Amino acid sequence: MKRKSKLNSIITCKCPRCRQGNLFKEKNPWSYRTMLSMPDNCPVCNQDFKIEPGFYIGALWTSYPIVVVVGIILFVLLSSILNLSFFPVAFIIAISLIVLQPPIMRWGRSIWIGITVKYDEEFEKNN
Secondary structure (H helix, E strand, C coil), rough: CCCCCCCHHHCEEECCCCCCCEECCCCCCCCCCCCCCCEEECCCCCCCCCCCCCCCHHHHHHHHHHHHHHHHHHHHHHHHHHCCHHHHHHHHHHHHHHHHHHHHHHHHHHHHHHHHHHHHHHHHHCC
16 A cells, blocks of 8 residues: 555544544544544554543644634635625635634644654554
């Protein structure tokens, strides 16, 4: 199997250790009841996803910059290219961020666990 990059495993929400197992039980991030439901362990390499109580609170530090970058990009595109005034731009940004919140929350968790858990090349070689 071809090795995925760290960025690819973060975007696709894969286990940071093996980069194969899914971090979330449900693939659809807009399934609101289960959008943040994670298995206790990776189904492929058995990496513990419940590292410690409150571990994913740190994901706020990784999802916030995503929100800021998306907001800035939308602001620049809407105000300079489409030449919209402030209130329509603010409304469109707010609605866009509300719609994008589920995948942003998942990416924040994916980045956070990716910072903590390192890729295991030996696991890939042995399997």
